[in-house]
Amino acid sequence: MIEANVHSVxxxxxxxxxxxxxxxxxxxxxxxxxxxxxxxxxxxxxGVCGACTVLLDGRTARSCLTLAADVGERPVxxxxxxxxxxxxxxxxxxLIATGAIQCGFCTPxxxxxxxxxxxxxxxxxxxxxxxxxxxxLCRCSGYVKIVEAxxxxxxxxxx
Amino acid sequence: xxxxxPRTLDEAYRALEADEARCLAGGQSLVAMMNLGLVAPSRLxxxxxxxxxxxxxxxxxxxxxxxxxxxxxxxxxxxxxxxxPALLAKAxxxxxxxxxxxxxxxxxxxxxxxxxxxxxxxxxxxDAMIEIGSTSGTRLVAAQDFFRGFFETALARAxxxxxxxxxxxxxxAGAAYAKLSLVVGDFxxxxxxxxxxxxxxxxxxxxxxxxxxxxxxxxxxxxxxxAGQALAAATDPPGDHRASAAYRRRVVPELIRRAARAASxxxxx
Numbered sequence: 001m002i003e004a005n006v007h008s009v010x011x012x013x014x015x016x017x018x019x020x021x022x023x024x025x026x027x028x029x030x031x032x033x034x035x036x037x038x039x040x041x042x043x044x045x046x047g048v049c050g051a052c053t054v055l056l057d058g059r060t061a062r063s064c065l066t067l068a069a070d071v072g073e074r075p076v077x078x079x080x081x082x083x084x085x086x087x088x089x090x091x092x093x094x095l096i097a098t099g100a101i102q103c104g105f106c107t108p109x110x111x112x113x114x115x116x117x118x119x120x121x122x123x124x125x126x127x128x129x130x131x132x133x134x135x136x137l138c139r140c141s142g143y144v145k146i147v148e149a150x151x152x153x154x155x156x157x158x159x
Numbered sequence: 160x161x162x163x164x165p166r167t168l169d170e171a172y173r174a175l176e177a178d179e180a181r182c183l184a185g186g187q188s189l190v191a192m193m194n195l196g197l198v199a200p201s202r203l204x205x206x207x208x209x210x211x212x213x214x215x216x217x218x219x220x221x222x223x224x225x226x227x228x229x230x231x232x233x234x235x236x237x238x239x240x241x242x243x244p245a246l247l248a249k250a251x252x253x254x255x256x257x258x259x260x261x262x263x264x265x266x267x268x269x270x271x272x273x274x275x276x277x278x279x280x281x282x283x284x285x286d287a288m289i290e291i292g293s294t295s296g297t298r299l300v301a302a303q304d305f306f307r308g309f310f311e312t313a314l315a316r317a318x319x320x321x322x323x324x325x326x327x328x329x330x331x332a333g334a335a336y337a338k339l340s341l342v343v344g345d346f347x348x349x350x351x352x353x354x355x356x357x358x359x360x361x362x363x364x365x366x367x368x369x370x371x372x373x374x375x376x377x378x379x380x381x382x383x384x385x386a387g388q389a390l391a392a393a394t395d396p397p398g399d400h401r402a403s404a405a406y407r408r409r410v411v412p413e414l415i416r417r418a419a420r421a422a423s424x425x426x427x428x
Contacts, residue, residue: 003160023162023203026190046191053258060258065190069162070183070205134343135256
């Protein structure tokens with residue numbers, strides 16, 4: 001059955017975007033397929049892997065578990081909008097400097113999870129970092145470097 | 160599929176009378192099931208804009224009424240010295256991951272009734288009541304009767320879980336939630352929710368189609384292990400991709416002991 005498209009207006013990375021998508025479309029579908037924001041990755045598509053993590057109203061959300069039609073007035077931030085006008089955010093720069101990126105597929109999700117964490121707590125300890133990252137899978141198993149990067153940023157480890 | 164986001168419960172009840180209409184709460188289970196092709200609603204009635212479903216109201220006796228659209232993160236941050244609400248907060252802290260806890264709701268989890276989920280077992284242990292609304296008014300059903308089986312509840316067509324009522328629990332009692340899972344954030348292999356002072360009231364989750372309730376158990380290690388062994392001998396737990404039935408029987412006595420012992424140390428100072 002072909003689903004009829006529904007029109008909505010969504011605020012993504014600070015811009016109002018017109019969206020035409022079926023009511024069954026997820027935020028992930030719309031970001032990647034309608035808005036061509038392909039930095040947000042489709043991994044498992046049922047909420048387990050964290051590759052599709054975005055910020056919804058400032059909190060981490062699985063874009064694959066968020067219906068686009070239900071986003072409404074809540075602003076969405078994706079990896080493309082995380083650094084504002086700069087090339088990279090401090091979190092991204094630290095991940096690069098620490099060698100915390102391998103294949104890179106999971107990286108946008110990890111960046112979003114860390115962005116939410118550091119917005120709430122600029123100096124998280126290792127337990128808080130591990131908790132914040134507990135919903136993000138890295139198939140390269142590069143967790144040690146990712147946690148090290150977050151600790152470096154938190155000032156928990158000296159350079 | 161049609162999407163509707165009413166602002167009042169009355170509009171939501173009427174919208175749910177359509178065939179194959181379903182409520183959308185936080186979407187953390189329903190949208191996953193839609194993506195996997197397990198459900199295909201004709202109409203989604205989003206509860207997101209209904210203010211009456213939000214908020215935690217603390218009662219004079221320390222019990223709480225938790226609106227259905229309250230998120231796991233909000234319940235996790237509930238600070239209560241009363242055993243019932245404290246038990247719910249402990250369960251909420253180990254539901255999935257931060258991104259799911261930010262958006263998933265207690266009403267959604269309760270209506271979904273996954274037998275391995277964290278709230279059903281905590282609500283049964285706490286003697287909670289589930290508040291159900293419809294065009295004919297509101298009714299309260301004990302959690303133990305609300306959960307009927309594997310993803311099966313006492314909800315009838317066009318009814319909505321509007322809140323849960325969690326009693327304070329016995330004075331001076333403590334609460335604990337012991338969850339065994341393969342990795343942090345996964346559903347439980349087996350979990351045990353306990354409220355205890357001199358005696359323990361417990362519920363066991365992940366161990367059958369609905370939570371199993373045990374009451375009046377002495378909190379001595381030997382009595383707790385014996386209660387767990389008796390349960391293991393008398394029940395037929397499921398075997399699935401997480402663990403075999405034999406493994407569940409093997410671990411349930413120790414989980415019962417841990418939860419009840421932790422609960423019996425009393426409320427947080």
